[in-house]
Amino acid sequence: MAGAEPNVHAIVHQLWSTLDLPPLPADALRLTGPAHTLPSSYHLSLFPPAAIGATALAASLIRSHRLNLQSLSPVSVNTLHAAVEYRSEAFTIVNDAPPANLWGPVSGTYATADDGIVGIHANFPNHAVAALRILGLPEDCTDKDAIAAAVKRFDAIALETLASENAAVIYALRTPEAWNALPAADALPDFPITIRKICDAPAGLPASLKNIANPTSCLQGLRVAEISRVLAGPIAGRTLAAHGADVLWIHGPHLPSLPDLDIDTSRGKRSTFIDLRDDAGKDTLQTLLASADVFIQSFRPGAIAAKGFSPQAVAAMNPSGIIYASLNAFGEAGPWSHRRGFDSMVQLCTGINASEAEYHASGEKLKKWPVQALDHTAGYFLALGIIAALHRRIVDGGSWEVHVSLAAVAKYITSLGRIPNREGFDRAIGLPRSADSPQVHPFLETRETRAGVLTAVRHAGHVDGAEVGYRHMPTELGYHEAKWESPS
Template sequence: MPALTGQQALAQLWAAAALDPSALERALLPAGAPPLPSSFAVGALAQASIGASALMAAEFWRLRGGAAQTVTVDLAHAAAEFRSERYLRVDGAPAPELWDAIAGPYRCGDGRWVRIHTNFPHHRDGILRLLDCRHDKDSVAAALQGWRAFEFEQAVAERGLVATAMRSFDEWDQHPQGQAVAALPLLDIRRIGDAPPLARPFAPRPLQGMRVLDLTRIIAGPVGGRTLAAHGTDVLRITSPRLPSIPPLDIDTGRGKRNAELDLRQAADGERLRRLLAEADVFVQGYRPGALDALGFDPEQAARLRPGIVYASLSAYGHAGPWAERRGFDSLVQTASGFNHAEAAAFGGEQPRALPAQALDHAAGYLLAFGIVAALARQMREGGSWQVQVSLARTGLWLRQLGADQAACAAADPGLEQVAPWLDDYASGFGNLRAVRHAARLSLTPAHWALSSMPLGSHATEWLPR
């Protein structure tokens, strides 16, 4: 099917969330030339997902007593924001390398390809132990010649590591997890408890006064929190001192947030999080489905502790199916669900080819923000506690459904010079940053980040006054 425009894709999102279609008249998403080299409508995905989050913020402000306003999203700017981590500069220099030396695709002994993800030390060390090889690409490639791709994928999953075999779309569609993902809604918003509507008095910014506990890592969830912060929320990101991080991603997605550390395995820190949750409006987490349940932070427990909460969850493969609890990242979901195979074919190659952005991560982040604000609006009108669920794999299926454009493979890959009009300078706790500003332009409440990026653990575990 021909690729949809961003405006058409936004209309799909709005309908999926059962929102008033008249609001779409206030969204301006002009079409243009494909902004990135891909056979998929990555530009429309960027424009629509960013546009949905911004239009929903504008509508929430209107519900709070603000005036109706227009939202404009430039196509090329949206595509640049989908690759914000690539364009980040710290004190004029590129940010440190994101990816580990052995991460990437390899051919197995049966001729099929796998992709390994080793950007966290414990994942890297586990892969090296499994393969009994050195930390270099040649050694990994030689070791994988002794494996069949699907058997390696399963062995990795059993050890809690992260790698996937490359599948075609047809193979993914026939896989039990592919079928489970296809049965899920793109954006799952459901009521999980009773509570009276919470008062949301007028504020100068759309989401000002909203408190968000952000327990997410890497790209997708942190992009969602960064988006909420761009419209005025008090985002308190909670990380664990036990867990590794990827500093350039923390710098890029940390704009607008405060950062605190808690170790939820310690009783005192768990109690601190409960006190924060009791005064929060949103709890967003990106751990594997069920991972927080034993610690007392599942959706139902959160709703009892804070009636009226919006509890948002992000997962790799969705909350249903045999892979629901499997660890995953954008690059691995692309590989498992057919994108690497399809892009390779479109460009005339055989080796797995990734999309020209961490598109599933970024889109899922904006969809998460969109769903959270839509749920806040429902809470304000109807009462109740609400759950929002988004996954990378279901977001990928939506990208497929937006259609393909083989001619877009010839689009130029924009470098730093091409995206310069959308870069701003920021002071930060890491030095002077140059980074992509938010692509959504609201006519009455311009999006911006009031706080600078700061190192993890820089702030106290407490809320700011409303």
């Protein structure tokens, strides 16, 4: 894309060719809708249709393997629908109740002693407690003025460093130049999806796919074990589920959850509890992985390996071949690889928020993106990498490892350049804030669930001739047995 204005098709073709997938037909991706949906000085509007479209094309590629088709079926994406899906968590409504506030009372941005700004991400109770301890406040404090006064005693980078050493999630606002000068930035790959072979395994369709003679959806029967939380990892699993995969979402029964987010990201999945603190839980997961096709995990690097589930160990559990997919905030290597991080914090510390404020020129020190674009893009990119690795397993054999990080996605998005001055903000149509908007309504579906009547965003990627959508609706966490579905 060097020297040319970026566009959706160019991004899709770059993703596709870099992942070494078969050449795309000229008419493989059909786009409808407005070109500029998300106000930003970056080419942010291109990523919802590109990421969702590329993933749907990859699912179509797997369908072509299953049905012995000469070419993959075309995919269609409406750009506004894709942008709305990038804010799916905000358009999820249960029993007509107003959408919940997804931010914890401690979370927010605060001024520091050196005239800087830090963000505190404390939606999980343990992260809130850790932040308040550092600030010298009671563990149940929700007084924003008291929190702001406590933060004001620290310099920004000093507080960020203290947080990283004490299990809290606090990051300082930086410029892009300040971020790029750090070793943590230098350690990131230029391409946001890493795929590498773990070991040899037989080529051909996995048994779970061969056992279904006439699949109605691209990934029907694919067995996916997912251990992830918040947005990016669950979005990857949800995307595979939208194309028919059997996704078993695994939670530790002792871990905190975010039910107002979970109801959106658990669509299409079955939920089960497995406790990896004891041998019985580890045995249960090992049994599942022995016949799984994909394992998604979003622990920080090394954490799940310490429990006996490294890529090499999981591949040894499943000699037929498996895709081991990992996601984290700051990459696999470098001095920040073990740090906790979330979309808003990565936007803050990598310079995105400062540079958006500069281009918007309204006197603000920071300006956030209108959607959690790092989380959503990383989720779709992880799903894309998984399906690309599945293609390699089918054609060449082997077990494969896939990795995506929020910071590498930020690097990729920002590498495509800027839209001059305020033009990127002024020409975008923007997204409505409410699901009641006529713009949003065509992209919603209403379904009965165990939690009540759920209205949520449908998946935006459509494959000609294949069903796309969510077979399962949200349940209580742990509702299902830790078993795979029977072929149908």
